[in-house]
Amino acid sequence: xxxxxxxxxxxxxxxxxxxxxxxxxxxxxxxxxxxxxxxxxxxxxxxxxxxxxxxxxxxxxxxxxxxxxxxxxxxxxxxxxxxxxxxxxxxxxxxxxxxxxxxxxxxxxxxxxxxxxxxxxxxxxxxxxxxxxxxxxxxxxxxxxxxxxxxxxxxxxxxxxxxxxxxxxxxxxxxxxxxxxxxxxxxxxxxxxxxxxxxxxxxxxxxxxxxxxxxxxxxxxxxxxxxxxxxxxxxxxxxxxxxxxxxxxxxxxxxxxxxxxxxxxxxxxxxxxxxxxxxxxxxxxxxxxxxxxxxxxxxxxxxxxxxxxxxxxxxxxxxxxxxxxxxxxxxxxxxxxxxxxxxxxxxxxxxxxxxxxxxxxxxxxxxxxxxxx
Numbered sequence: 001x002x003x004x005x006x007x008x009x010x011x012x013x014x015x016x017x018x019x020x021x022x023x024x025x026x027x028x029x030x031x032x033x034x035x036x037x038x039x040x041x042x043x044x045x046x047x048x049x050x051x052x053x054x055x056x057x058x059x060x061x062x063x064x065x066x067x068x069x070x071x072x073x074x075x076x077x078x079x080x081x082x083x084x085x086x087x088x089x090x091x092x093x094x095x096x097x098x099x100x101x102x103x104x105x106x107x108x109x110x111x112x113x114x115x116x117x118x119x120x121x122x123x124x125x126x127x128x129x130x131x132x133x134x135x136x137x138x139x140x141x142x143x144x145x146x147x148x149x150x151x152x153x154x155x156x157x158x159x160x161x162x163x164x165x166x167x168x169x170x171x172x173x174x175x176x177x178x179x180x181x182x183x184x185x186x187x188x189x190x191x192x193x194x195x196x197x198x199x200x201x202x203x204x205x206x207x208x209x210x211x212x213x214x215x216x217x218x219x220x221x222x223x224x225x226x227x228x229x230x231x232x233x234x235x236x237x238x239x240x241x242x243x244x245x246x247x248x249x250x251x252x253x254x255x256x257x258x259x260x261x262x263x264x265x266x267x268x269x270x271x272x273x274x275x276x277x278x279x280x281x282x283x284x285x286x287x288x289x290x291x292x293x294x295x296x297x298x299x300x301x302x303x304x305x306x307x308x309x310x311x312x313x314x315x316x317x318x319x320x321x322x323x324x325x326x327x328x329x330x331x332x333x334x335x336x337x338x339x340x341x342x343x344x345x346x347x348x349x350x351x352x353x354x355x356x357x358x359x360x361x362x363x364x365x366x367x368x369x370x371x372x373x
Contacts, residue, residue, distance in 0.1 A: 004368050005339070005340070005366050006367045006368075007364050008065055009363055010035075010046075010364065012040050012046075013038055014036070014038075014361075014365055015039075015347050015348060016034075016080060016081040017033060017034070017348045017359040018089070018348075018350045018357075019350050019351075019352040019355065020034065021086065022352065022353070029369065032051070032069070034048070036081045037077075037078060038077035038079070043075075045089065045091060046069075047103050048066040048068055050064055050067075064367070066365055066367055069103075070110050072101060072110035072112075074099075077128075080132045080172075082132050082133060083134070084100065084136050087103050088153070092131065094129075095117075095128075096121050096129050097117050098132065099112060099115045099116075100139075100153055119149055119158070120141070120144065127144045128143060129143045130142055130170060130171050131171065131172040133181065135178065137154050139152070139153060142171075142172070144169045146164060146170060148161070148183065149162075150195070165183070166183070166185050166191070168186045169186040169214075171184055171186060171214065171215060172184050172217050174218050174219060175220065176228075179194060180194050181193050182228060183218075184230055184232075186214040186215075187212040188232070189206070189215070190206040190215065192205075204242065206248075208238070208248065211234075213233050213234045214232055215230050217261045218230045218262070219263050222264055226241055227240070227242075228240045229262045231254065231261070235257055235278065236252065236253060236254060236259070237251070237253075237259065237262065238252075256276075258276060259274050260277065261275050261347075263350065265351055271285050271351075276345070277345040277346075278345075282336070283338050283371070284334075338358075338368065339358070344362040345360060347359055347360060347361060351371065354369060355367070356371045
């Protein structure tokens with residue numbers, strides 16, 4: 001696996017990496033991604049290409065090495081970054097700002113389309129804006145101030161604010177359905193919000209039992225929207241069924257330190273990827289050679305074998321539905337380390353098609369264009 005990796009050293013600690021979307025109709029692999037940096041004297045957002053631009057070897061690297069297309073100064077740390085559409089990204093900042101940047105592909109330049117400077121704030125200070133999710137033109141952000149804010153890319157003002165959504169820090173947000181979002185917070189809670197309701201109360205609250213470990217990341221299964229994966233400060237991977245129960249369906253030991261991001265593969269959700277402060281990036285997938293261990297019936301398992309993967313054989317019968325039905329005949333889950341061993345945090349990852357990109361505190365971007373999914 002390692003020989004498929006291109007590494008690019010960028011003199012910036014990379015906090016976020018995201019592929020530009022490719023149209024659903026095309027089978028093309030993604031070729032452009034955006035990155036954001038943090039904890040540098042001057043932070044930046046950058047656009048990179050892994051496309052083939054003419055030659056096999058370029059002046060400053062081998063074929064497949066990410067090539068910098070353009071970059072732009074970012075005020076504060078980039079705490080989250082999402083593509084709004086083919087040309088625009090939305091970033092959230094440690095200053096509390098939310099910014100839409102436009103990537104002009106003809107001239108390879110970047111401009112600010114719109115900026116909400118102190119969207120998240122305390123009475124007398126800025127509050128870091130920790131997460132964003134977009135469904136153009138809608139943009140939803142969350143922050144350390146416990147607020148949820150809804151914007152529209154085509155409107156100056158704010159569409160909606162849920163002022164006291166949380167008394168603790170909200171670390172991440174994702175869509176459950178078009179009108180519903182999920183947030184995770186620093187006291188181990190997963191909350192569902194239904195924007196059709198006028199109420200500012202969550203429609204549902206699930207939480208970790210026992211130690212209320214901070215949750216840092218959340219992703220929803222692309223086909224089975226009731227299945228949600230989260231990761232947190234203890235490095236555990238939790239899978240939840242939001243239709244039933246108020247605690248995780250299953251917990252697995254994944255990392256030895258904070259899990260910063262978790263992503264189901266968008267078109268083959270039998271595969272799942274996690275990255276961590278411990279310097280590793282794991283690919284979770286199924287193997288069909290043996291009976292599935294008991295942890296797949298839910299509950300908690302601390303053995304190594306539970307370093308597992310999210311996929312049963314047989315494509316559409318996505319792992320987790322087999323998992324949720326307690327069907328243990330599907331083969332066991334395993335993990336693969338996707339990066340050479342390193343000590344510094346892997347802060348962000350994104351996977352699309354057969355392409356994986358991640359960014360680290362070691363000031364490196366790694367790209368793998370042959371992910372076995």
